[in-house]
Amino acid sequence: MGEDKKYYLENIKKAIKKSLDVNVILDKKDKDNCLMIHFNSYTFDKLLNYLELNGKYAYNKFVPNAIFNLNKDLQIEFLKGLLQSDGSVFVGKNRGKEGKPIVNHTTTSKRLMEGIVFLYRQLGLLPSILASKSKDHYYKGILIKSNHIKYDINLGSVNQIKKAKKIWRDHKNAYKLVDYLKKVKYGTDRRYVIDVNKDFQAVKVLNVEKLENVNDKFVYDISVDTNRSFIGGLGGLTLHNSDGNHISCLLLTLFYRHAKQLIENGYVYIAQPPLFKIIKGKTSFYIRDENALKEKIKETGEDVVVQRFKGLGEMDSSELRETVMDPEIRILKKVAIEDAVLADTIFSTLMGEEVEPRRNFIMQHASEANLDI
Numbered sequence: 001m002g003e004d005k006k007y008y009l010e011n012i013k014k015a016i017k018k019s020l021d022v023n024v025i026l027d028k029k030d031k032d033n034c035l036m037i038h039f040n041s042y043t044f045d046k047l048l049n050y051l052e053l054n055g056k057y058a059y060n061k062f063v064p065n066a067i068f069n070l071n072k073d074l075q076i077e078f079l080k081g082l083l084q085s086d087g088s089v090f091v092g093k094n095r096g097k098e099g100k101p102i103v104n105h106t107t108t109s110k111r112l113m114e115g116i117v118f119l120y121r122q123l124g125l126l127p128s129i130l131a132s133k134s135k136d137h138y139y140k141g142i143l144i145k146s147n148h149i150k151y152d153i154n155l156g157s158v159n160q161i162k163k164a165k166k167i168w169r170d171h172k173n174a175y176k177l178v179d180y181l182k183k184v185k186y187g188t189d190r191r192y193v194i195d196v197n198k199d200f201q202a203v204k205v206l207n208v209e210k211l212e213n214v215n216d217k218f219v220y221d222i223s224v225d226t227n228r229s230f231i232g233g234l235g236g237l238t239l240h241n242s243d244g245n246h247i248s249c250l251l252l253t254l255f256y257r258h259a260k261q262l263i264e265n266g267y268v269y270i271a272q273p274p275l276f277k278i279i280k281g282k283t284s285f286y287i288r289d290e291n292a293l294k295e296k297i298k299e300t301g302e303d304v305v306v307q308r309f310k311g312l313g314e315m316d317s318s319e320l321r322e323t324v325m326d327p328e329i330r331i332l333k334k335v336a337i338e339d340a341v342l343a344d345t346i347f348s349t350l351m352g353e354e355v356e357p358r359r360n361f362i363m364q365h366a367s368e369a370n371l372d373i
Contacts, residue, residue, distance in 0.1 A: 063115025108148040256340035
């Protein structure tokens with residue numbers, strides 16, 4: 001424990017005694033100006049093994065799945081501990097004057113960064129993420145090379161920092177934020193995010209460019225602030241690709257890895273919007289897939305108009321209401337754990353960091369590819 005962390009020493013000793021019923025042994029290292037804290041606990045060793053954290057290094061740490069299933073107060077305590085160990089709280093200066101307040105987590109583990117961001121978003125907070133390559137530096141005459149990407153997770157707006165007060169209020173520099181917030185009259189300085197209501201936030205579109213050399217007439221590249229996503233609130237809809245399976249796979253993998261109980265308790269459903277609409281005279285039919293389309297044309301005859309939906313955005317309001325929103329008509333698929341396991345496997349194979357499984361999969365299934373252009 002370095003000098004900058006000794007502020008937390010008494011609380012750490014009390015926490016170890018209370019939770020593990022063991023005493024700590026302090027060993028001061030004058031040469032390095034730091035303090036070593038020793039304690040013996042078989043329980044703690046078993047806990048680390050259970051959470052799969054034993055033997056992990058800074059670059060491969062992660063948030064254990066168990067944390068995502070805790071109640072809100074315990075998740076806040078977890079984030080508080082991370083902030084005190086590998087984070088910072090400060091008020092920056094611009095030309096000698098107090099500038100932007102920052103609550104920051106720093107890590108070289110991508111998995112840990114993603115877990116922290118996910119926890120913050122579960123609490124209704126929207127941190128920004130900055131990835132950068134750490135510079136090589138000298139420590140006590142020895143060159144330290146940086147082999148990993150550094151991730152900075154920041155809360156930098158007054159509203160967000162106020163909302164996260166339970167996380168940073170026990171930090172050793174919390175008084176700086178408290179003093180700063182007393183001087184600030186307005187807190188609506190979060191860039192590019194607008195609170196519509198408690199469940200939904202709008203992201204400001206920063207740039208729209210029409211794409212050339214594409215077959216469809218209206219195709220645009222819409223840019224938003226860095227690390228933002230187009231996500232609806234509770235029960236929201238996401239714009240999909242040709243049949244929705246790609247994004248469904250991504251979302252199911254997310255739920256399976258980080259919020260498994262949602263699936264186990266039967267709270268996750270997939271909307272089944274149709275891919276086709278057949279119009280014959282004054283009658284119309286919605287068709288889910290190509291096989292059903294062929295059967296319906298055999299039944300109705302060839303003199304029909306077939307409309308192909310390329311996404312929810314191509315439906316008008318009545319079509320969207322009938323096929324996706326109306327609980328009396330719409331079709332929802334309740335997700336079982338097997339669906340999520342399959343999605344996780346497919347996603348890891350096709351979009352994971354390992355090239356070999358993806359190459360083998362493509363070679364094995366190339367003849368079955370269905371290109372929907």
